[in-house]
Amino acid sequence: MGTTASRDSGQPRYLQIADDLAQQIRAGVLKPGEKVPSESELMTRYSVSQGTARKAVAELRPTGLIDTLHGKGSFVKSQPPVRRKSSDRFRRSHRRAGKAAYIAETEQAGKKPGVTVLYIGPVEAADEIAERLDVPAGTKVLARRRLYFSDGTPTEEATSYLPWDIAKDIPELFEENPGGGGIYARLEENGHVLKEFVETVRARLATKQETGALSLSPGSPVIHLTRSAETEAGRIVEVCDTIMAADQFVLDYRIPAGD
Amino acid sequence: MGTTASRDSGQPRYLQIADDLAQQIRAGVLKPGEKVPSESELMTRYSVSQGTARKAVAELRPTGLIDTLHGKGSFVKSQPPVRRKSSDRFRRSHRRAGKAAYIAETEQAGKKPGVTVLYIGPVEAADEIAERLDVPAGTKVLARRRLYFSDGTPTEEATSYLPWDIAKDIPELFEENPGGGGIYARLEENGHVLKEFVETVRARLATKQETGALSLSPGSPVIHLTRSAETEAGRIVEVCDTIMAADQFVLDYRIPAGD
DNA sequence: GAGTGGTCTAGACCACCCC
DNA sequence: GGGTGGTCTAGACCACTCG
Known part of the structure; x- marks a missing residue:
């Protein structure tokens, strides 16, 4: 029977419980940071077995409403x-303004920005990168891999690739x-005047590697952004791969209607 | 023990089985359209209980590799x-070329395009729509809601909203x-010369409503695209909301580097 | 009816966290 | 240690599909 709000709507029991909890979170009964009832608590409260209680909170996890810590419990996420x-x-x-883009963006959101450099140095271009950079596969290119933080939590992992012959002359x-x-x-100062960027947006579920790097729950969606920077001379001088937690970002694009 | 490829890697049993199946699919041992071993088959093959076999194929589902039909079985998806x-x-x-955008796009992908109109007519603008259209909340606006198909499967649901005072004079x-x-x-023919579109891209997990409309599996990611069309006169003449199955679309944007 | 997935239980054991 | 989530089993019953 269950003590609370167990309208028998043909819905499976675990979904009813999940809906109950979701509603309590959205209504503010369970506030951000607070602990969600433990499995054993749900078992007695709704008189179900552990398996069913588990399925209920498992249902909640991919919605991004809660976060589960092994051995501690589940907690309402602060969105x-x-x-x-x-x-x-x-x-x-904007570039001339001096501040790097991510710092301005993050501070504007009222968060403390942070970056960790994971790697800067030469790598052999994988097929896909080589093709996008328009260099032969396996060529040496400069890779810059960074992890961006906002208030201490990682939100974005970005890797830039630049052709070695261009990068080698620019120590910065x-x-x-x-x-x-x-x-x-730096590229423009060194004669590579940029004409246009092309960004490609994909969305998909995070891989295990990404859930680790961005400390996401499995099943979380990510935005996969790839960018190419082309110069007036028609050369691709950088390509960049970015993985973002989907619930953290909104991308805006202005598209002129002309021609 | 398990009969097949059960490297004991500390991994939970259900993940080992899931990986096994995933590998078989990617390697082409299990081809698109073919049936994945049933739960009872997995139970005997790997000598696990039903619950574990279930968890294994449940793990596979959100990856988009398989599709499960109640009472029939699970089948390898054709990507x-x-x-x-x-x-x-x-x-x-492109507009003058005559073909509507989605037809060209779909045919280019070698698919048969299709549209169903779900609704065309007046609605009261919800707060968010009203704000984006820059009209008072609750105002009457024209809504155009369409569902787009590719080879018969729904891929995209789009709803356009236009201010009524503009729409009422354009019967088309x-x-x-x-x-x-x-x-x-049609808008440009009627004096509303477009200057710029602004698109906003979000990604998130599909709601139940969306899994239904686009026949997605629960837990699938979607791309939520919103667009505003602004005229030379500075008026927003249309806003459009689009939900797309994330695994079906890639969005490209060209961004001029100037100024 | 036989075969399939979907839900649920009761009980077990393990791994992690914190006092 | 006691509390928490994570995995697994064995068995039950239901709902759907197909011949």
């Missing part, structure tokens, strides 16, 4: 305000901090 | 080729087929 990534961030004027590209305006400013 | 949505599709020249907007170039062509 962090969504961060916006605008296509405007690539305007030359090998630094953890490439200086004001980021690597695009 | 439909990804469809591209390019920001170029809004160029005026009330037709199922608004004619060559779509509604944007």
Whole structure:
């Protein structure tokens, strides 16, 4: 029978319980950071077995409402305000402003930004990267792999690849901090005037590797963004792969209607 | 013990089995359309209980590798080729070509396009829509809700909203087929010259409503695209909400680097 | 009816966290 | 240690599909 709100709606019991909990969270009865009733508590409260109680909270997890810590319990997630990534961030004027894009974005969201450099150095271009960079597969390219944080939690992992013949002459590209305006400013200073970026957006479920790196729950969706930077001379001088927790980001694009 | 490939890697048994199956699918041992071993078959093959066999195939489902039909079994999905949505599709020249965007896109992917109109008519603008259209909440607006198919399977649900004072003078907007170039062509013919579109991309897990409408498995990610169309006169003449199965689409955007 | 997936139970054991 | 989630079993019953 269950003590609370167990309208017998033909729904499986575990879904009823999951809905109950979801409603309590959305209604604010269970506030962010608070502990969700434990499995044994749910077992007695709804008089079900452990398996059913488990399925209920398992149902809740992929919705992003809760977070489960082995040995501690499940907790209501504090939904962090969504961060916006605008296509405007690539305007030359923004670049000249000096601040790297992610710092401005994060501070604007009222969060403390952070970056960890995971790797900067040469790698052999995998087939897909080579093709996008328009260099032969297996060629040496410069890779810059960073992990971005917001208030201490990782939100975004990005890897840039640059052709070695271009990168080798720009020492800042090998630094953890490439200086004001980021690597695009350095490229332009060195004669590679940018004409256009092409971004490609995909969404999919996180791989195990990604759930680890971004500390996501399994089954969480991610946004996979790939970008190519093309110069006035028609050369691709950088490609970038970015994985973002989908619930953390919104991407904005302005598209002129002309022609 | 298990009869097949049961490397004892500390991994839970159900994950080992899931990996086994996934590998067989990727290696082509199990081909698209073929039936995945049933639960009872897995029980004997790996000598586990039903619960464990279930968990194994449940693990496979959200990866998009299989599809489960109650009472029939699970089957290897045939991965439909990804469809591209390019920001170029809004160029005026493309509009004049006459074919509606989705038909061209779908045919290019070698699929048979299809549309069903779910609703065309007046609705009261919900708060969010009203804000985006820059009209008072509750105002009457024209809604156009369509479901798009590719080879008979629904892939995309889109709803356009237009201010009533603009829509009422353009009879084609009330037709199922608004004619060559779509509604944007009709708007421009009627003096609403478009300047710019702003698209906003989100990704998240499908709601139950969406899994139904797009016949997705629960836990599938979707791309939520919202678009606003602004005229030279600075007026928002349309906003559009689109839900797409994430595994079916890739979005492309070109971003000029200038200024 | 035989075969399939979907739900549920009762009880067991393990791994992790914290006092 | 006691509390928590994570895995697994054995057996039951139901709902759906197909011949």
